[in-house]
Amino acid sequence: MANVTVIGSQWGDEGKGKIVDWLASRADAVVRFQGGHNAGHTLVVGEQVYKLSLLPSGIVTGTLSIIGNGVVLDPWALRDEITKLRGQGVAINPENFAIADNCALILPFHRDLDGLRETAAGAGKIGTTGRGIGPAYEDKVGRRAIRVCDLAHLDKLDPQIDRLTAHHDALRAGFGEPPIDRDRLKADLAEIADYVLEYAQPVWKRLKKVRKAGARILFEGAQGVLLDVDHGTYPFVTSSNTVSGTAASGSGLGPSAVGFVLGIAKAYTTRVGSGPFPTELEDAIGQQLGERGHEFGTVTGRKRRCGWFDAVLVRQSCAVSGVTGIALTKLDVLDGFDTIRICTGYRLRGKILDYFPSHSADQAEVEPIYEEMDGWHESTAGARSYADLPAQAIKYIQRVQELIETPIALVSTSPEREDTILIRDPFSD
Ligand code: GDP
Ligand code: IMO
Ligand code: MG
Numbered sequence: 001m002a003n004v005t006v007i008g009s010q011w012g013d014e015g016k017g018k019i020v021d022w023l024a025s026r027a028d029a030v031v032r033f034q035g036g037h038n039a040g041h042t043l044v045v046g047e048q049v050y051k052l053s054l055l056p057s058g059i060v061t062g063t064l065s066i067i068g069n070g071v072v073l074d075p076w077a078l079r080d081e082i083t084k085l086r087g088q089g090v091a092i093n094p095e096n097f098a099i100a101d102n103c104a105l106i107l108p109f110h111r112d113l114d115g116l117r118e119t120a121a122g123a124g125k126i127g128t129t130g131r132g133i134g135p136a137y138e139d140k141v142g143r144r145a146i147r148v149c150d151l152a153h154l155d156k157l158d159p160q161i162d163r164l165t166a167h168h169d170a171l172r173a174g175f176g177e178p179p180i181d182r183d184r185l186k187a188d189l190a191e192i193a194d195y196v197l198e199y200a201q202p203v204w205k206r207l208k209k210v211r212k213a214g215a216r217i218l219f220e221g222a223q224g225v226l227l228d229v230d231h232g233t234y235p236f237v238t239s240s241n242t243v244s245g246t247a248a249s250g251s252g253l254g255p256s257a258v259g260f261v262l263g264i265a266k267a268y269t270t271r272v273g274s275g276p277f278p279t280e281l282e283d284a285i286g287q288q289l290g291e292r293g294h295e296f297g298t299v300t301g302r303k304r305r306c307g308w309f310d311a312v313l314v315r316q317s318c319a320v321s322g323v324t325g326i327a328l329t330k331l332d333v334l335d336g337f338d339t340i341r342i343c344t345g346y347r348l349r350g351k352i353l354d355y356f357p358s359h360s361a362d363q364a365e366v367e368p369i370y371e372e373m374d375g376w377h378e379s380t381a382g383a384r385s386y387a388d389l390p391a392q393a394i395k396y397i398q399r400v401q402e403l404i405e406t407p408i409a410l411v412s413t414s415p416e417r418e419d420t421i422l423i424r425d426p427f428s429d
Helices: 016-024 057-061 075-087 108-124 133-141 148-152 158-174 182-197 203-212 284-292 311-321 360-365 391-404
Strands: 004-008 029-032 041-045 048-052 064-067 097-100 217-220 260-266 269-271 305-307 325-329 339-348 351-353 367-374 408-412 420-422
Touching (some): 016 041, 016 057, 016 408, 029 057, 029 203, 048 075, 057 064, 057 217, 075 182, 097 203, 108 133, 108 158, 108 182, 148 182, 203 217, 260 311, 284 305, 311 391, 367 391
Parallel strands (some): 004 217, 004 260, 029 064, 029 217, 260 325, 325 408
Antiparallel strands (some): 041 048, 269 305, 339 367, 408 420
């Protein structure tokens, strides 16, 4: 059976949560493999709205939901999110939810450091979500992280805390902050340990079993390729690899498990936080896109920057992430525009580019080259079949497909789960 890996192909918030939720009823397991609670995935099912940051979106359909080793896990945020979802009637128990015991933890001083560094960076700030994601990943590769499995061995934690404090106390002193309070840290960990351990296990083993039984696995990416620490708009990126290949390393399955790579792309472009954005519109049209698309961050409530669809960026994301097919979301937000623009290339100091250059100064300087199309005045909102779309909207989809050199497999026409047009089923072989 085919597996599906869902990733964002822009700067996040493409509608991954909606698409994962829509596909989840046909999957046997949904796995998060990178990022942490910097993600904000909104799911709309009838009257209910679910906002998930850390839990895989499969939890809402009751599908086995797994947090893989590639995720950085804030145990207190986990508890809050589980409590919130249970309050909405979602069942979460060790039968349908598991956490990799080799996940690195996000600790309170990671969040502090994230904030301190952002404030100190002034105009050079990244515009992070302030959730401690970067500092936690740094500690992981610095081999001083506390991991989920450490919660079962709190009496063996001293050498790891020595490594942590040797690093962090020096940094904290530089910011005029007191050293880490070891006793407080140990007490905090002791208080949360059993809560997390109830779900902790070597998930690679559970996934191996699931896979052997011929089950379908749906991998749920967070953020987007342009926020990938290697392929994104560095340094204005997140601290993990968001490309499809991470699904394998971040879950404990080999690369052949990744299956159909479903890239999610909005029919226009948005970004939260700092960094280059060639097609950004700081005019009435940008404002209109933001208002119609309700473009406010789920995690921080920040206003998302908006602009036209950038085919160069999505083509590049599809290439570096091996995207098999695209889900084009929020098509309905483009309803009613007289004309619509698509960026097809860039001009940089007199040269034409068909790709996004690596240096942030060049990225900031490129000027988009636009192609203009007539818009459509009919509504596409809620359309569930291709036949329901106005001819001009179909023309737009086809032109996007051509420019990104990747087939469009799905089109989404509202936040509601079922308002989705299936063109090519990602689960079929
Ligand atoms: P994610 O981070 O990629 O999961 O995306 P977010 O949930 O942060 O942002 C996408 C927003 O758009 C959410 O509020 C969704 O409910 C909403 N959404 C998803 N698909 C569509 C769509 O096709 N049309 C409209 N109008 N909204 C959508
Ligand atoms: P989902 O999964 C949009 C952005 C932040 C900032 C940069 C680094 O909902 O698509 P971080 O806190 O990760 O160190 O911040 O990355 N960012 C996102 N933008 N959607 C997200 O997740 C994001 N997660 C992080 O705004 O620019
Ligand atoms: Mg989001």
